[in-house]
Amino acid sequence: MSTLSLAVRDSSTMLRRNLLHARRYPSLTLNLLLTPIMLLLLFVYIFGDVMSAGIGGGSADRSEYVAYIVPGILMMTIGGTVIGAAVSVATDMSEGIIARFRTMAIHRGSVLIGHVVGSVLQCVASVVVVGAVAVAIGFRSTGATVLEWLAAFGLLVLFSLALTWIAVGMGMASPSAEAAGNSAQPLILLPLISSAFIPAGTMPGWFQPIAEYQPFTPAIETLRGLLLGSAIGDNWWIAILWCVGLTALGYRWSTASFNRDPK
Amino acid sequence: MTTTSHSLAIEAKGLRKAYGDRTVLDGIDLAVPAGSIFALLGPNGAGKTTAVKILSTLVTADAGELRVGGHDLASEPQAVRASIGVTGQFSAVDGLITGEENMLLMADLHHLSRSEGRRTAAELLERFDLVEAASKPVSTYSGGMKRRLDIAMTLVGAPRIIFLDEPTTGLDPRSRHTMWGIIRELVSGGVTVFLTTQYLEEADELADRIAVLSNGRIAAEGSAEELKRLVPGGHVRLRFTDPAAYQAAAATLREATADDEALSLQIPSGGSQRELRSILDWLDSAGVEADELTVHTPDLDDVFFALTGGTNLPDQTKETVR
Ligand SMILES: Nc1ncnc2c1ncn2[C@@H]1O[C@H](COP(=O)(O)OP(=O)(O)OP(=O)(O)O)[C@@H](O)[C@H]1O
Ligand SMILES: [Mg+2]
Numbered sequence: 093m094s095t096l097s098l099a100v101r102d103s104s105t106m107l108r109r110n111l112l113h114a115r116r117y118p119s120l121t122l123n124l125l126l127t128p129i130m131l132l133l134l135f136v137y138i139f140g141d142v143m144s145a146g147i148g149g150g151s152a153d154r155s156e157y158v159a160y161i162v163p164g165i166l167m168m169t170i171g172g173t174v175i176g177a178a179v180s181v182a183t184d185m186s187e188g189i190i191a192r193f194r195t196m197a198i199h200r201g202s203v204l205i206g207h208v209v210g211s212v213l214q215c216v217a218s219v220v221v222v223g224a225v226a227v228a229i230g231f232r233s234t235g236a237t238v239l240e241w242l243a244a245f246g247l248l249v250l251f252s253l254a255l256t257w258i259a260v261g262m263g264m265a266s267p268s269a270e271a272a273g274n275s276a277q278p279l280i281l282l283p284l285i286s287s288a289f290i291p292a293g294t295m296p297g298w299f300q301p302i303a304e305y306q307p308f309t310p311a312i313e314t315l316r317g318l319l320l321g322s323a324i325g326d327n328w329w330i331a332i333l334w335c336v337g338l339t340a341l342g343y344r345w346s347t348a349s350f351n352r353d354p355k
Numbered sequence: 356m357t358t359t360s361h362s363l364a365i366e367a368k369g370l371r372k373a374y375g376d377r378t379v380l381d382g383i384d385l386a387v388p389a390g391s392i393f394a395l396l397g398p399n400g401a402g403k404t405t406a407v408k409i410l411s412t413l414v415t416a417d418a419g420e421l422r423v424g425g426h427d428l429a430s431e432p433q434a435v436r437a438s439i440g441v442t443g444q445f446s447a448v449d450g451l452i453t454g455e456e457n458m459l460l461m462a463d464l465h466h467l468s469r470s471e472g473r474r475t476a477a478e479l480l481e482r483f484d485l486v487e488a489a490s491k492p493v494s495t496y497s498g499g500m501k502r503r504l505d506i507a508m509t510l511v512g513a514p515r516i517i518f519l520d521e522p523t524t525g526l527d528p529r530s531r532h533t534m535w536g537i538i539r540e541l542v543s544g545g546v547t548v549f550l551t552t553q554y555l556e557e558a559d560e561l562a563d564r565i566a567v568l569s570n571g572r573i574a575a576e577g578s579a580e581e582l583k584r585l586v587p588g589g590h591v592r593l594r595f596t597d598p599a600a601y602q603a604a605a606a607t608l609r610e611a612t613a614d615d616e617a618l619s620l621q622i623p624s625g626g627s628q629r630e631l632r633s634i635l636d637w638l639d640s641a642g643v644e645a646d647e648l649t650v651h652t653p654d655l656d657d658v659f660f661a662l663t664g665g666t667n668l669p670d671q672t673k674e675t676v677r
Contacts, residue, residue, distance in 0.1 A: 116492075192508070
């Protein structure tokens, strides 16, 4: 069997195993969905009036603010979902079965690839669920073309992949599932200090660089542009650069930890 | 098949491994002929698991020329992995899924076809008495059931060389005997088994060759019979119920080794009929009347204690175990 077909075959076996875990024990995935949905409802229905007013005039029905916040919430959903990947990788690494995999003539990377693909699929599913909630409370993206929809989908997948690899690296580096959950926490908190909820331009001057030069802001701005027609500017390539960079970094980090002698 | 090294399933020369400044394996040599059972014995912490982990490609050695299944461990680890099956000391099963799913997972990773995978899984579940539990999550299994599943999973790919790190620890006597039967069956089919064990009886029962690991080195190696000849462990043991009778006997039989707690005396003896008769005559003439008399021939316990830093008195095992 060629290396590639071995890689595909073993990785899909590992993926099936991870999906089986996720299906049998859905609470982790479902819990991670709660945060973005709750924040969406909180910002729209509780803080909505002030927020709508804040982003410029603001209409009475908050629809403008719903439109503003949804792209950020979708990216945050990804940040939250990959915490699950960090936790399940750390849990998995503490399991004896990983030692068994290491002594088998399987594709070396398949264990991690299985986790990564599984996590990306979960991200997509979570984005669909949160997106459905957004539509239910009035989010509309009628102006976007099919191409823009495809680009938006591609961006979400790419961003999921990048954050997943980082989360997998965190999971590999953590001694326990709790530690992994903690160290991956910034992935869901970063959107709070991005342009997800309020434009970066409205933040205090000293803070703006932090909001602007982090991966979430360009990704959110690009998604916003694709779905709602706002200006994208340089954001699209900065977002892609971030995704590629984080993917490469997370991949190197994860595989290096996996190839090290187990403790 | 022309050179001798081809008939060796496992070969190690100068195997070394240290964790920090603790040298665990200090240059050990091993040679396990294909189709035989090799047992590695040693006290807790001797490095048995470390040796298994290294030979099964799980951790890398610091030094040593190592070959498993004819392949060099350092340069062809995937080829080694293709010829081995490993059951580590600690359970290597997926607790979140069922026993059957674990077996099918192994079948998939060995690239068996769907029908072949199902058949192999069903066969092994049957063989290891796990049919009833097959559809339950492994996290609900007892320790012994997990152990059996663990070994069943190792056999899925029909490996030619099998590493078993304490395979019967935690098994009840029936399961242990079943396991011994399975190991013998495997070997009669030409499989090589490398096992570690804490049960000397197990090594005695199964192993063609036994090595005793102590302080990072192989303290002795050979068949069970060869090892037993190394130690003068034979003795006759006299046990008393009355402390007074015990004291009197102990005072009379000065050459016996006394165990005050167990109220017993040990007299060195090879265990032949002639020796026994002379001991009995001597006891009669000395007026010693023991409540129980047992003849003890040297066994692997004696070898173990003698070689691993203890004494060869089994009654003192409690103190010699670290
Ligand atoms: N990852 C590790 N890091 C540091 N020290 C280790 C590591 N693994 C094993 N050791 C040390 O190596 C020594 C040998 O351990 P090993 O597990 O091989 O012993 P063992 O003979 O299998 O013992 P047991 O009978 O208890 O299973 C021990 O002193 C142990 O503390
Ligand atoms: Mg051990």
